[in-house]
Amino acid sequence: MPAGESISKQPRRWSFNEDTDYEALDLPKESSYQGEEENEVLDVKMRQEDMQNKRLDPDLLPKAVSKKLSKYSLNKRLVLYVSPNKESRRVVINLDKELPAVVYATESIRFEKDQKKILVVSDDGGGLGLILAGMEVDNSPVSKDRNFYYFIDDSNTEKLVDRNIYANEDTILNLDLIKRKEIVPESFDAVVFQPESYVGKATILEQMVQIKKILKMGGVIYMLTHKKSGAGSYQRMLEEVFGADNLQPVKVGMGGYRLIKASKEDQEIPEVADLHTTVDVSILGKTFSVETLSGLFSKEGLDNGTRTLLESAKDSIKSAKHILDLGCGWGAIGITSALVNPVAKVDMIDIDHRAVETARKNVSKLGINERVTVYQTGDPRGNIRDVDLVLSNPPLHEKDNLLVELFTSTRSVMLKNGEVFIVVENAYLGKFKRILKTVFGSATIHFKPGNSFTIFRSRK
Numbered sequence: 001m002p003a004g005e006s007i008s009k010q011p012r013r014w015s016f017n018e019d020t021d022y023e024a025l026d027l028p029k030e031s032s033y034q035g036e037e038e039n040e041v042l043d044v045k046m047r048q049e050d051m052q053n054k055r056l057d058p059d060l061l062p063k064a065v066s067k068k069l070s071k072y073s074l075n076k077r078l079v080l081y082v083s084p085n086k087e088s089r090r091v092v093i094n095l096d097k098e099l100p101a102v103v104y105a106t107e108s109i110r111f112e113k114d115q116k117k118i119l120v121v122s123d124d125g126g127g128l129g130l131i132l133a134g135m136e137v138d139n140s141p142v143s144k145d146r147n148f149y150y151f152i153d154d155s156n157t158e159k160l161v162d163r164n165i166y167a168n169e170d171t172i173l174n175l176d177l178i179k180r181k182e183i184v185p186e187s188f189d190a191v192v193f194q195p196e197s198y199v200g201k202a203t204i205l206e207q208m209v210q211i212k213k214i215l216k217m218g219g220v221i222y223m224l225t226h227k228k229s230g231a232g233s234y235q236r237m238l239e240e241v242f243g244a245d246n247l248q249p250v251k252v253g254m255g256g257y258r259l260i261k262a263s264k265e266d267q268e269i270p271e272v273a274d275l276h277t278t279v280d281v282s283i284l285g286k287t288f289s290v291e292t293l294s295g296l297f298s299k300e301g302l303d304n305g306t307r308t309l310l311e312s313a314k315d316s317i318k319s320a321k322h323i324l325d326l327g328c329g330w331g332a333i334g335i336t337s338a339l340v341n342p343v344a345k346v347d348m349i350d351i352d353h354r355a356v357e358t359a360r361k362n363v364s365k366l367g368i369n370e371r372v373t374v375y376q377t378g379d380p381r382g383n384i385r386d387v388d389l390v391l392s393n394p395p396l397h398e399k400d401n402l403l404v405e406l407f408t409s410t411r412s413v414m415l416k417n418g419e420v421f422i423v424v425e426n427a428y429l430g431k432f433k434r435i436l437k438t439v440f441g442s443a444t445i446h447f448k449p450g451n452s453f454t455i456f457r458s459r460k
């Protein structure tokens with residue numbers, strides 16, 4: 001395997017290292033990361049190639065310096081494998097240098113003496129658990145009877161995390177794996193949760209509900225997130241589950257990271273089903289009722305951007321034969337299109353299984369399920385093709401390369417001359433223009449009603 005190949009295959013969370021725009025991070029100046037005695041300058045802009053070669057050989061890495069961060073700072077390196085397979089090479093992570101904001105955020109987590117059993121929920125191959133357990137070693141003797149458990153949900157993650165724990169056994173203490181079936185209610189003193197935006201908000205809400213169940217009374221959840229991945233809405237969801245009075249922002253800033261703490265002060269476990277609401281929608285001369293769900297996009301009703309997208313593309317909707325609603329949420333675009341054009345075949349797709357379930361319910365209640373099908377992304381039955389109109393209010397926060405992939409696979413199911421209309425907030429204009437141009441060759445502004453959002457149109 002050529003040097004660096006393992007880098008590009010890093011799991012999503014760790015790929016942040018290479019892509020991080022350090023200039024854009026509102027972190028303390030570089031100099032504040034320098035040691036007092038060691039006067040090594042942290043060259044955060046080390047050339048990527050250089051970095052890739054060095055990180056494969058720990059002896060080539062400069063010594064990590066973190067003295068000024070705080071006394072709890074993790075002055076060590078981690079070895080992280082990015083694949084459970086034995087043949088993949090190890091990758092050395094110089095934490096203070098490569099993930100200063102994550103280290104800075106996790107440093108603010110202070111466990112009480114009697115908080116002994118701590119669960120880590122993150123999808124980073126063990127990284128967050130290793131950082132926390134590594135910091136504990138520095139904090140001994142408190143750490144002796146404290147144990148961290150890294151939550152795993154499938155056998156591949158299990159192998160990878162196991163491999164990473166083993167690779168760092170000299171550096172960390174008391175970190176074990178725990179499977180869903182081994183977790184009992186009311187058994188943890190604290191949970192450190194790093195939501196992964198790609199699973200969808202409704203799934204994240206469900207995770208929060210589960211976390212409240214497994215916490216002891218008085219137990220705490222620390223949520224580590226980033227403003228670019230939707231920190232604001234995760235905070236509102238945490239309020240919904242734990243109660244607004246029990247929330248406390250711990251650290252805000254750090255280049256966009258947010259560390260929010262909530263405590264379990266009551267036994268009320270909201271059933272996710274209870275968080276459904278019914279809303280009435282009126283658009284393009286049609287009025288209908290749908291069910292929405294906490295955590296789904298625009299659960300209060302039709303989003304303004306989506307409304308403008310539908311209104312501005314109405315002629316294309318009326319004449320299309322096969323419409324695709326990409327990222328359907330509770331179904332706003334697909335359902336409206338099917339009602340406005342009573343003969344079109346409509347497919348809807350979303351990555352979030354709670355969105356898919358909700359959209360399916362709505363389609364079925366409205367009696368349009370003969371022509372309208374809802375798929376979850378990756379569903380092998382979703383053999384969609386010959387689409388002549390794609391409509392989307394896309395996930396704005398996703399990384400460019402994932403969006404390019406998403407639109408490239410969408411383009412492949414379209415007929416020649418098929419149209420795509422998308423709505424984007426103006427802050428993301430440049431990003432989506434670039435993405436559409438990359439995939440479709442051009443992107444025209446179809447409608448720009450004001451300062452808030454824009455409708456783009458492309459053609460295959």
Ligand SMILES: C[S@@+](CC[C@H](N)C(=O)[O-])C[C@H]1O[C@@H](n2cnc3c(N)ncnc32)[C@H](O)[C@@H]1O
Nearest residue numbers: 297306327328329332350351352377393394395
């Ligand atoms: C901005 S919301 C729009 C929801 C709905 N279409 C509306 O207008 O109300 C974007 C939706 O895209 C979904 N999504 C995110 N990544 C996706 C992916 N890779 N494939 C399909 N859907 C995705 C999200 O779960 C979310 O429901």
